[in-house]
Amino acid sequence: MVRGRFEQASSHVQWMVIRNSSSFLHKRKLGTLTTEANNLKNRNTFRFNGLIHPKVVGVQTVKDGKGVLFTTGNVKNLKKPLKRFRQVKLSKDSRRTLTSIRRTIRKQRYRKDLKMAALRRASALLRGQRLAAAATTSTSATNTKRSGKSTTSNTGATTSS
Amino acid sequence: MRRNKRQAHAVSTKAGEQTSAESWGTGRAVARIPRVRGGGTHRSGQGAFGNMCRGGRMYAPLKVWRKWHRKINLKQRRYALVSALAASGVPSLVLARGHSIETVPEIPLVLSDKVQDIKKTKEAVAILRKVGAWSDILKVYASKHTRAGVGKMRNRRTVMKRGPVIIYDKDNGVKKAFRNIPGVSLLSVERLNLLRLAPGGHVGRFVIWTESAFKKLDALYGTWSKKSQEKVDFNLPQPIMTNSDLGRLLKAFEIQSVLRAPIKRQARRKVKKNPLKNIGLMSRLNPYAAVQKRQTLLRQLKGRRTGTTAESKAAARKERTHASLKAKRLSGVNMVKKSKTQTSAGSTKTTTVTTTTKTSVASKKS
Numbered sequence: 381m382v383r384g385r386f387e388q389a390s391s392h393v394q395w396m397v398i399r400n401s402s403s404f405l406h407k408r409k410l411g412t413l414t415t416e417a418n419n420l421k422n423r424n425t426f427r428f429n430g431l432i433h434p435k436v437v438g439v440q441t442v443k444d445g446k447g448v449l450f451t452t453g454n455v456k457n458l459k460k461p462l463k464r465f466r467q468v469k470l471s472k473d474s475r476r477t478l479t480s481i482r483r484t485i486r487k488q489r490y491r492k493d494l495k496m497a498a499l500r501r502a503s504a505l506l507r508g509q510r511l512a513a514a515a516t517t518s519t520s521a522t523n524t525k526r527s528g529k530s531t532t533s534n535t536g537a538t539t540s541s
Numbered sequence: 542m543r544r545n546k547r548q549a550h551a552v553s554t555k556a557g558e559q560t561s562a563e564s565w566g567t568g569r570a571v572a573r574i575p576r577v578r579g580g581g582t583h584r585s586g587q588g589a590f591g592n593m594c595r596g597g598r599m600y601a602p603l604k605v606w607r608k609w610h611r612k613i614n615l616k617q618r619r620y621a622l623v624s625a626l627a628a629s630g631v632p633s634l635v636l637a638r639g640h641s642i643e644t645v646p647e648i649p650l651v652l653s654d655k656v657q658d659i660k661k662t663k664e665a666v667a668i669l670r671k672v673g674a675w676s677d678i679l680k681v682y683a684s685k686h687t688r689a690g691v692g693k694m695r696n697r698r699t700v701m702k703r704g705p706v707i708i709y710d711k712d713n714g715v716k717k718a719f720r721n722i723p724g725v726s727l728l729s730v731e732r733l734n735l736l737r738l739a740p741g742g743h744v745g746r747f748v749i750w751t752e753s754a755f756k757k758l759d760a761l762y763g764t765w766s767k768k769s770q771e772k773v774d775f776n777l778p779q780p781i782m783t784n785s786d787l788g789r790l791l792k793a794f795e796i797q798s799v800l801r802a803p804i805k806r807q808a809r810r811k812v813k814k815n816p817l818k819n820i821g822l823m824s825r826l827n828p829y830a831a832v833q834k835r836q837t838l839l840r841q842l843k844g845r846r847t848g849t850t851a852e853s854k855a856a857a858r859k860e861r862t863h864a865s866l867k868a869k870r871l872s873g874v875n876m877v878k879k880s881k882t883q884t885s886a887g888s889t890k891t892t893t894v895t896t897t898t899k900t901s902v903a904s905k906k907s
Contacts, residue, residue, distance in 0.1 A: 388780050389630075394633050397628070402637035402638075403639030461647075462646050
């Protein structure tokens, strides 16, 4: 039987390959997490995975600076890693950052299911930056509160560059 | 498949058996294992022959005729190879395997045939840098470490990651140019090695093709509409699903039109609450019950000392201002915004109120 070319690498097929073995997978007692770049909750689930889907949302800290890097995946350039992501640096105050993220997702209808996750991640990262800045300015040891999300996002930032 | 390059090894058949030891039997106050005969040396009287004895034969001595190699069916081997090749063209699978391809312009990465003619490693490095593959090699450098285990004293001291594979058609120097770069593997298209395409059994190695190598793939493995020309009676395996995009399938009209409506609100088992204990439920059943309860409570409290005086009540009332309640609610939100709302709220109230709210804000900031 003659058949045409099959586009077999759908996100579901890729998920079946990645779900149990991937270099980003961390299975530990406290649960399974992943460290890939555009995973908003670092959860190993189909929905939140940052590698599989053509439309992808990522939020990371800007290294050595203020603000947040908001990443969206370019569907056209799926197979061109250099052009795959559109990154916007959002370094104004948190209200503007969050509305920017919220509007991009909502108006483009771009992965609406990830909207809250993106906002929460951005908000947590910004909070971490604020507390770190307060710690350096007031130079009091008690103030260095580090949220777990900011540390994982920093590792995510280093791997993506 | 990895078993097929193993070399046979075994223990000498004579090992541990070159004694004429015999057991002393019972009655000699020693264990009954065979002991070495004769006298005049340390060895005499020592246990022999057992796997538990010093100098004895091991348990199940290794034999050369162990099955070292594994035969795998040709069709299965080809299926695996073809699947590994397919996976190398999916960027997410390559990333998941651990290669850094974020700086590579396109996957699959195909270079012109001039690559096959380079002779110097310096040029090879320059090419890898230009093509964005160098970050993967840097990962290899970073991953070099001493092997865990006895292999380190058996000439297998360092271990490192696998980097990119270069797949070429004609070797006019490529092999020698690239082979000294750590992590890089070289493969000829005609002789692709699954052990190099899916190292460790994990598909998605980073592959760099040369143009003629890439073009040869159609002839080697066939397309679905044409059989392979180089391999006898081989065509690419048929996928189980022609359209594997489950998301689109499930939203398709053909499927959605046959489904019943989704049950958004499940009717779950209700916990029965006791109206005699639950005032809310009691009031729903008997609205007068609330009134009755209140009357009994007031009757009980009549003439009792409770601690609240008329003055304390008035003071508590005064404290429950809009501003103080709002301050309690907004604690922990964006600092910038909070000061603005506080000043706007404070400006509409009396001066005494603004000072109390400002101090509460200051205490939260610290």
